[in-house]
Amino acid sequence: xxxxxxxxxKALIVEDNAHMRSLLRALLxxxxxxxxxxxxxxxxxxxxxxxxxxxxxxSDMAMAPMDGLEFTRQVRNxxxxxxxxxPIIMITGHTERHRVEAARxxxxxxxxxxxxxxxxLFSRIALIVERPRAFVRCESYFGPDRRRRQIDSYxxxxxxxxxxKDDDSKDREIR
Amino acid sequence: xxxSAPKTAQMIxxxxxxxxxxxxxxxxxxxxxxxxxxxAQAQVAMEEAAxxxxxxxxxxVDEMEAAGADMRTVFDKVHEIRGFAATAGLVTTGRIAEIxxxxxxxxxxxxxxxxGNLVALHVSAIAxxxxxxxxxxxxxxxxxxxxxxxxxxxxx
Numbered sequence: 145x146x147x148x149x150x151x152x153x154k155a156l157i158v159e160d161n162a163h164m165r166s167l168l169r170a171l172l173x174x175x176x177x178x179x180x181x182x183x184x185x186x187x188x189x190x191x192x193x194x195x196x197x198x199x200x201x202x203s204d205m206a207m208a209p210m211d212g213l214e215f216t217r218q219v220r221n222x223x224x225x226x227x228x229x230x231p232i233i234m235i236t237g238h239t240e241r242h243r244v245e246a247a248r249x250x251x252x253x254x255x256x257x258x259x260x261x262x263x264x265l266f267s268r269i270a271l272i273v274e275r276p277r278a279f280v281r282c283e284s285y286f287g288p289d290r291r292r293r294q295i296d297s298y299x300x301x302x303x304x305x306x307x308x309k310d311d312d313s314k315d316r317e318i319r
Numbered sequence: 320x321x322x323s324a325p326k327t328a329q330m331i332x333x334x335x336x337x338x339x340x341x342x343x344x345x346x347x348x349x350x351x352x353x354x355x356x357x358x359a360q361a362q363v364a365m366e367e368a369a370x371x372x373x374x375x376x377x378x379x380v381d382e383m384e385a386a387g388a389d390m391r392t393v394f395d396k397v398h399e400i401r402g403f404a405a406t407a408g409l410v411t412t413g414r415i416a417e418i419x420x421x422x423x424x425x426x427x428x429x430x431x432x433x434x435g436n437l438v439a440l441h442v443s444a445i446a447x448x449x450x451x452x453x454x455x456x457x458x459x460x461x462x463x464x465x466x467x468x469x470x471x472x473x474x475x
Binding site for chain 2: 262263
């Protein structure tokens, strides 16, 4: 059997900077992903997702008129979303903790800080291939399980106070 | 999807939703991601991106300088510069942009207004570093250390 395993994948790059789009496309090409669509902001990306299958999304965070956070929320939560489970790697220069947490809570699969390197991007793709994340659906969130650490003694899927909205189990211990 | 979310949290395991690729493809994909040939091709792509990235940074620098006291624009542009500088080989530019990003983020988080003189000092240092043909890392580190100390003092 030949090929890289990536040759049948369709990727989508959502990034407002043409140079970065070009670099990301070249990096995806280098692993064998040749079918790559591009969008300059979240709204255009949603249009593409409706019309074309995408197996992997690389998205910037700061874009207009729709940024990467809103785009991710729409992908995960919209009734018309073509694939709410699609892996989304958020690539951004905004690396402050509260922004990383906002990306996580929007439902991104992996987070990658700019400046990017080939190794960093490939390691995020490898995580998606090798260790796919479980998804969690609750009233306040739908997306990849935000728990990175597995605690053997903890049986529940709940993690955050928001997960208990309108749920009488809110007094349960949150780890 | 989440509109029909249950009252209690539901866990959906990876084998219960469509994966990016099957197991066979996954094994080949992992081999490809770890191969020297892939990394060599990727390195060529990174090197080819450096020149246009540098041009983009100089454009952002012009826009950042033109923004003057428009702190929102300075904030946006300096984050772009921070994101691209290292890829373009502009280490010092990226280092100083990083300090300004952290300062502006911290000030915003605290609900304060950025100090105009400090921002102007950083903008000037970033512009000088970006437009300099040779990236003097040692001098850049010295400038970065001094600006970091100043930013910390003013962020308090």
